Amino acid sequence: MSSSYLGVGVSPGNVPVYHGSNLKVIDRRLKVAEVILRCVICGLAVLAAVLIGTDTQVKEIFTIKKKAKFTQMKALLFLVVTNGIAAAYSMVQILRCIASLIRGKVLFNKPLAWAIFSGDQVMAYLGMAAVAAAAQSAIFAKLGQTELQWMKVCDMYGKFCNKVGEGIASSLIVCISMVVLSGFSAFSLFRLYGDNKGKNNPRW
């Protein structure tokens, strides 16, 4: 361990060049990937919210008109709201990413890194919960539950169910992208806690 430090002492010029350029390439690639992922999330979250939010089907049974709407199922309402939050959050993050790409700065600000990490974590787990709850509701609607005498409502509202299915599929892609992104932001945050505290420490 001490020999490695001695090595640094003997040839201090090599180290910053060696990993400095390496880190910059990784950082740039990561940031580009992040912008792309956040754009995908933003687009697909809006798509999912619109697909489910505008979905209605009216069915006439004898003389009674029945209307299917996403607000009748709390899980779908939760999914639409979550997608809306995901889209708005991604929009803000895209602006931040573009700003930092233009300025060419690497994220060395711990409070900001913690904020991004926390936001991404919350969004990923919230998305996962929303998709799981909506998928469970959709399964009940599609397959019914004979033992509990819950009927297959999708037999009645086929068109409505298909559109909801597309919305859930879109939300699933949003969710997976957010899980990957939360990995990125964990990397950006925790590598700041790497061994070489001396480097960013004003004492050295």
Place this chain on the structure above:
Amino acid sequence: MSSSYLGVGVSPGNVPVYHGSNLKVIDRRLKVAEVILRCVICGLAVLAAVLIGTDTQVKEIFTIKKKAKFTQMKALLFLVVTNGIAAAYSMVQILRCIASLIRGKVLFNKPLAWAIFSGDQVMAYLGMAAVAAAAQSAIFAKLGQTELQWMKVCDMYGKFCNKVGEGIASSLIVCISMVVLSGFSAFSLFRLYGDNKGKNNPRW
């Protein structure tokens, strides 16, 4: 930036002592917290699986006997299986943690850190999905869904539902603990990618 490296070069003896001892304290605390959390997960996951898995209620309607069991609801089956996997996974991880605590070694092995990180991530998201799906099913069972003519089955199987509720609450604590743990393992992994690559690099 180069001045900090020059600083390391001028007084190489100070740096390893400064952060080496700091890291060791954090590492030990993190590892103890990790063992405690993994024990909590193991215990509560077994409790949740037993609570839901052994839950049955027989109801006699006129002369027909009806039995409620967790296997009738796929979400509960999913939750029991997930809790079983979480308990087994935690058991293995506890043994690993104790072994590394006894040996007093700090995790500097990237493939192992990646494996632990990946496992913890999968468990956290799987747990979140299972809890969300089961909670959604429980809400339907408890409140029904009038528009879809899904009846409140918990009115009939009250005792069964209460025990399932306890199981889901226990699973929720398991899930939250796994989310916290996945943060720990992200920290353990990504700090290995900190700036000072020279230190663990055999080249220096």
